[in-house]
Amino acid sequence: MSQKRVAHGNRTFTVQFVSTSSPETSPIPCIHLFFDSKRYLFGSVGESCQRCVLSQQLRLARIEDVFFCQGYSLQNYNQEDNNELSLWDCYGGLPGFLLSLADIGEPKGDGKDSIGNSKLVLHGSRELPKLLSCMRHFTYHDVLDIQLDIFDDECPATFSDDNINVYPVVIQNPTLQVSPAKRRKREHAPKDDENSLVNEPNNVVHLGSAVPQSDAYNEGIDTHFSYVVQSHPSPGRFDAKKAKSLGITKGADCGKLARNENVQLPDGTIIKPSDVIGPDVPGLCFYFVYCPSLNWLEATLEHSAWSRAPKPVCIIHAVSQDVLNHPSYLSWLNSFGDNVSHLVSPLEPNHSVLFYKSSLTSLALNLLHPTIFPLGTSFLQTKLCKDGRFFKVVPRTTFTFGKTLKLNEPEAYPSIDSLLDTLKIENPDYVRLAGKARELVCQKTTSMIEPGHDIQLITLGTGSAMPSLYRNVSANLLRIPIFGETNKTYNILLDCGEGTLGRMARQFGDRLTEELAALRWIYISHMHADHHAGVNGILQAWAKVTEPDQVLFITAPQAFYNWLSEYATLDSLPMDRVVFINNTALRNDRPNITEACSREISHLFNSLGLNSLLTVPAIHCAYSFCVAFTLSNGCKIAYSGDTRPCLPFCNIGFNADLLIHEATLEDTMQDIAIKKQHCTHKEALDIAKQMQAKNVVLTHFSQRYPKLPDVHIESDSPNVALAFDGMAIRIHEISQFQHFVEPLKTLFSEKPIES
Ligand SMILES: [Zn+2]
Known part of the structure; x- marks a missing residue:
């Protein structure tokens, strides 16, 4: 057009x-x-x-x-x-x-x-x-x-x-x-x-x-x-014909006129730029x-x-x-x-x-x-x-x-049907292997699910540092079934990077309002913006879809609360409905906390149905934390945030039913992992073993691995799943992820991009 x-x-x-x-x-x-x-x-x-x-x-x-x-x-x-x-x-x-x-x-x-x-x-x-x-x-x-x-x-x-x-x-x-x-x-x-x-x-x-x-x-x-x-x-056009008729023959004189300088001819006539250059456009x-x-x-x-x-x-x-x-x-x-x-x-x-x-x-x-x-x-x-x-x-x-x-007009993207046709032609092996894996996983009987293993983890953002074409920055949504109420969940966000609300909107479509209203707790592991810059948007959207007496718990470093409170003087944020609990107040070596704070912690325990909730300092930046919590049905969930391998985390997360662990870099890049205070894939899996976690989801992959990080899973590892943006996996389904590994390797057979 x-x-x-x-x-x-x-x-x-x-x-x-x-x-x-x-x-x-x-x-x-x-x-x-x-x-x-x-x-x-x-x-x-x-x-x-x-x-x-x-x-x-x-x-x-x-x-x-x-x-x-x-x-x-x-x-x-x-x-x-x-x-x-x-x-x-x-x-x-x-x-x-x-x-x-x-x-x-x-x-x-x-x-x-x-x-x-x-x-x-x-x-x-x-x-x-x-x-x-x-x-x-x-x-x-x-x-x-x-x-x-x-x-x-x-x-x-x-x-x-x-x-x-x-x-x-x-x-x-x-x-x-x-x-x-x-x-x-x-x-x-x-x-x-x-x-x-x-x-x-x-x-x-x-x-x-x-x-x-x-x-x-x-x-x-x-x-x-x-x-x-x-x-x-823009300057007007130089009229070469007219210049010639006026007696300008040398290129140097043309240049002078173009530079807005007068030229004197041998007979003494002065030629001005306006004589040969049209008016400005x-x-x-x-x-x-x-x-x-x-x-x-x-x-x-x-x-x-x-x-x-x-x-x-x-x-x-x-x-x-x-x-x-x-x-x-x-x-x-x-x-x-x-x-x-x-x-x-x-x-x-x-x-x-x-x-x-x-x-x-x-x-x-x-x-x-x-x-x-x-x-x-x-x-x-x-x-x-x-x-x-x-x-x-x-x-x-x-x-x-x-x-x-x-x-x-930008070219329209192909339709889903034609993209699927292309995939079948270009990668028939993947399509075949994916079909086989789907059959295997769907056949598996799910009648004996351990308590809490129907909890669903949606890895909304699975990349580190800054968003890439394939992976957005950190956000993990837990959908926890409410006991005695069919198909009803309450939701927890473990970290909430920029774009989390948008990702939820794409994930849930018409159900967004319902899922937002079900949000009860946002946990922020540390102050790096790729872990929290989406909270303001979530809070504004949450406030619009909930009753005025509903509260939202936020656990984060104190500096995060300071940022929100100051921001709230500029814009609408439902701060009067936020119950803030500092990560430090939940440390395993629990420091002296005020009576008011301990009331808020028990309010959180009641709201989420928690038996325990502990944090330990992570080995990352100042005021960064790992967290583990147990629900009343005994299901234990541990989340590393960003950290180097952290032994105290193994203690508070011991025997977790679900461990969500960062695995930023590949095994050969341990020196960078040490410098940037992150884990390699192997280090994350070693922590999982030491913790005796039953199921692990690895996430927070470096944007060097936009598609499939090359994780080596040993036979004695717990059940492992690798996170993708938008993956929605129940705890009991993680054991089935092994069937996806071969097709995934076929799908993403490209090398990591150079940084
Ligand atoms: Zn960080």
């Missing part, structure tokens, strides 16, 4: 939709603006944004400026008003995004220069300093300098660089003023007294440092941002309009900036459907005439396939077993469609600005 238009500028640049509203990503689109020399993002950096960047082969490290569209959103703090988007919707992927950028920017051990930028400019909300400041609890880096460009008033300065001018359109909404009670709450927010404040010129902050708060931030008017973006004019302009609900319509349309702005060739609408249908909005659009392309990224969720490669793996694994490797909704896809004058875009849609304007 393409549209030809009159010639405009001759600078070519492209806009690509990295994400549009989907179960995994923010409702607000993330747009990648691509010039040869520089890359920019507009809109949101929501959860899973960096994974989308990765899956579209865009380079995270090349992005230098991010223009956010959401400012204040405190009205969302009212639980009854669920329609407004939250701050997290716009910034939820920022912690992971910044940490990955910092990692990329880290100088390599071999002394070569780092490959990424060390500078990033974030443009937008006055909440940004506070948001970055809250993140200091888990971002420790000095390689990435973040510069802030805060839009403090209604007419902020124009951003300008070699490629573009960006005019921020600051839209304030006086109808959504923060109530006095909320303002008080913000005024009494925890102050940044913990770390010394870093004051530097030009708003530069180091990732991980506390940031001074601006006084303005307690004023309570909701603010969003739209943008007018215009490329610079004006730059191309597009608008990014963010209008999340009808509440914002009037303030958006009446903004004076639009009347001063250059005429656009394209308008990107990040708006809700009711805004799009509204007569005032439509008549505003009419004022721009017919020669404008309208690209719409509706804020309502759709189901575009986002992580195709990981979906392909799910599809192949589904042949092994229909319930252990369920397909979920990863393969639902939406196509770009034309609705009246609007093109409703999907991720990967691009729009090229240049002599001609061109909208490119």
